[in-house]
Amino acid sequence: MKLQILYDNSTAQTGVLSGWGFSCMVDGTILFDTGEKPESLLHNMHQLGYNVSSLRLVVISHEHWDHVGGLWELLKTSAAGLPVYVCPGFSGGFKSEIMRLGGLVVEAVSSSVIDESFTVTGEIPSVYKNEPMPEQALVIRGSRGISVLTGCSHPGIITMVKRAREIYPHDPLDLVMGGFHLMNSDEEQIGNIVLAMKDLGVRRVAPTHCTGDAAISAFRNAYRDDFIPVAAGSIVEV
Numbered sequence: 001m002k003l004q005i006l007y008d009n010s011t012a013q014t015g016v017l018s019g020w021g022f023s024c025m026v027d028g029t030i031l032f033d034t035g036e037k038p039e040s041l042l043h044n045m046h047q048l049g050y051n052v053s054s055l056r057l058v059v060i061s062h063e064h065w066d067h068v069g070g071l072w073e074l075l076k077t078s079a080a081g082l083p084v085y086v087c088p089g090f091s092g093g094f095k096s097e098i099m100r101l102g103g104l105v106v107e108a109v110s111s112s113v114i115d116e117s118f119t120v121t122g123e124i125p126s127v128y129k130n131e132p133m134p135e136q137a138l139v140i141r142g143s144r145g146i147s148v149l150t151g152c153s154h155p156g157i158i159t160m161v162k163r164a165r166e167i168y169p170h171d172p173l174d175l176v177m178g179g180f181h182l183m184n185s186d187e188e189q190i191g192n193i194v195l196a197m198k199d200l201g202v203r204r205v206a207p208t209h210c211t212g213d214a215a216i217s218a219f220r221n222a223y224r225d226d227f228i229p230v231a232a233g234s235i236v237e238v
């Protein structure tokens with residue numbers, strides 16, 4: 001199965017735009033997060049050969065501008081009734097805007113199975129700048145095990161991976177990809193997180209977006225060939 005980054009702080013390909021935020025296309029039909037600028041998201045989708053009309057559903061990790069910005073233009077052009085998976089703790093205004101634009105709000109309280117290959121973790125609570133910031137991850141069952149796709153990981157990347165582990169206790173943990181939010185963490189904290197990721201048995205990592213350069217280097221050093229550098233346009237097979 002193919003995961004392709006549609007929106008990231010840097011780009012891996014000429015013709016694909018970069019911008020602060022995150023979005024990833026999963027198997028050509030599931031959009032995880034929508035970046036900040038709708039024009040960049042739609043440009044990159046088109047450039048990489050994806051159609052809005054082929055989307056089965058959208059998963060929004062958390063209600064931050066750099067993850068939800070592209071959603072509204074997308075809903076204006078998508079088929080009516082496009083399911084958008086949100087956390088119950090997202091704002092009422094956010095959910096009603098989805099409905100106003102013809103989308104279908106799907107609230108994942110606890111883990112919610114989409115089909116045999118995809119599950120959303122459901123809401124994991126966290127606090128960001130003294131405000132509640134609930135977040136969810138997408139768990140993908142691929143040929144090599146499970147992959148965890150994260151937006152910013154405000155509840156903590158290890159907490160999010162552990163939730164995926166609880167949902168699938170027996171599957172190998174193949175990949176963790178997305179924002180790990182370690183920009184403000186010190187060397188010791190980063191080191192502990194890298195060790196915890198190894199202890200959980202995570203085989204491959206693709207940290208990006210708000211992970212921070214120091215943490216990205218630490219993961220590169222620890223994972224070597226199993227560290228996957230990613231940016232907008234990158235493809236990772238799972």
Ligand SMILES: [Zn+2]
Nearest residue numbers: 066152179210
């Ligand atoms: Zn972010």
Ligand SMILES: [Zn+2]
Nearest residue numbers: 062064152154
């Ligand atoms: Zn965020």
